[in-house]
Amino acid sequence: MPIELRSDTFSQPTPAMREAIASAVCGDDMVGEDPTVNRLEAMVAEMLGKEAAVFACSGTQSNQMGVWVNCQRGDELLIESTGHIANYESGGPAILSGVSVRRISGDFGRLDVEQLEGQIRGGNQHFAPTTLLCLENSTNLGGGRTYPLDQLQRVCDWAHERGLKTHLDGARIFNACVARSIAPRDVANCFDTVSICFSKGLGCPMGSILVGSANDMARARRARKVFGGALRQTGIVAAAAIHALEQHIDRLADDHANARRFAEAISQLPHIHVDVAGVETNLAFFEIDPVWGTAAQLSQQLKERGVHINPAGGEQRLRACTHLDVTRDQIDQAVAVLREIVTQGAAAHQTSSAGTYG
Ligand SMILES: Cc1ncc(COP(=O)(O)O)c(C=O)c1O
Incomplete structure (x- = not known):
């Protein structure tokens, strides 16, 4: 089995989660009669201190529902330049809600x-009138960073005082809250709408929710109906989400410790650059010296040795993502493989340099 560090979206449902799925009581959710979905929606609304929640198929869908809800056609939203909604949702705000996106450079997302x-x-x-501010916590391409609560409060207050609505892309909100020991409802309290993913650190096969x-x-x-996301016996996936909310939040601290362990170990390697202190959650970004090769080349070499790490957001940049299917031993194995590759690569480079200049 490869060591899977490409994304937390690769995690497999655990045996206990599969049992929860198998025994889920279902109904027709499109008419509001799936008791498990209804339970999940009530549970998340309560957890985040909001009046209501709507289950969605994916994080992209719940974010786009958030844009639809908070804007009118012809409006503009503001987002940090690396934000998922701006970069990886296939132009959804323009296509689905007629909303244009303006990117603002920030600090690690x-x-x-x-x-x-x-x-x-x-x-x-x-x-185009600016009517919505979208933030991301934890940031993805921004580097797995988290917001201090006072910064969220300050930024959202600033936006609300100026008549803007606020949406949080909380695909990894629980990672952010565990990392900073903040209650999710305190984070959600800053925003009009919050989306959450079940299929990332929480380890579900699919699903997201908007509150x-x-x-x-x-x-x-x-909006969900318009986007084709109103489903029927959704209880089978809602059961996985309930299980994850009950069992998989506290353990995110292990993923964070593994990401930090990985970053600390690879910071000792030649040709690798990593900001160890910046690894706050389960995402460890690092860069490879151009003199060694590109991120794509390194990713391919790792893959050939059974370690899956993808290039991410730049020629030289890669992202290792820990999750519930990655053990501490696997982290050490991945580091050993990386060490072998970059050390051999360095030797090859020195030989060829010697050839060139010798
Ligand atoms: C920050 C962030 N938001 C939203 C999403 C979208 O989630 P999905 O892939 O379920 O559509 C992702 C996916 O990686 C993400 O990282």
Whole structure:
């Protein structure tokens, strides 16, 4: 079996989760009669201190439901330049909600008030009115970083005072909360809508959810139907999500410790650059010296030796992602493989340099 560090989306349902799926009581969710989905939606709304929740097929879908709910056609949203909604949702805001996206450079995927000051537009026919601010916590391409609670409060207050709505892409909100020992409802309290993924660190085969006010969630239900995401006996996947919320949140700390262990070990290797202190959650980004080769080449060499790590967001950058199917021993094995490759690569490079200049 390869050591799977490409993404937490590769995790397999555990035997206990499969049992929960097998014994799920189901109904027709499109007419609101799946008791397991209803239980999940009530559970997450309560957990996050919101009036209501709507189950969705994927994180992309729940984010796009959030955009639909918070905007009118022709509006503009603001987001940090590495944000998933801006970069990896296939232009969804424009296609589905008629909303344009404006990217603002931040700090490791995070935004603060000084970066946002002066960015709200409207009141002039030249501009699409800015009506929504989207944040991501933890950040993905931003580097697995998390927001301090006071920064979230400050930024969301700033947005609300100026009439904007706020949406959190909380695909990995529980990683962020475990890393900072913050209650998820304190984070959610800052936002109008929050999306959560069950199929990442929580280890479910699929599923996501959007939370917010009862009014907004009624609109989100309509959006989900429009997007083709209203399902029938969804209880089989909602059961997995309930199991994950009960069993898989606290253990995220192990994934974070594994990511940090990986980063610390590879920081000792030649040609590798990693900001160990920046590894806050389950994502460890690192760079390979161009003199060694590219991220794609390294990824291929690792793959040939049974370690799956993908290039991520740049020619030289890779991302290792830990999750519940990655053990501490596997982390040590992955480091050993990486050590072997970069050390041999360095030797090969020195030989060829000697040839060139000798
Ligand atoms: C930050 C973030 N938001 C949203 C998503 C979308 O989730 P999905 O792949 O379930 O559509 C991802 C997926 O990796 C993500 O990392």
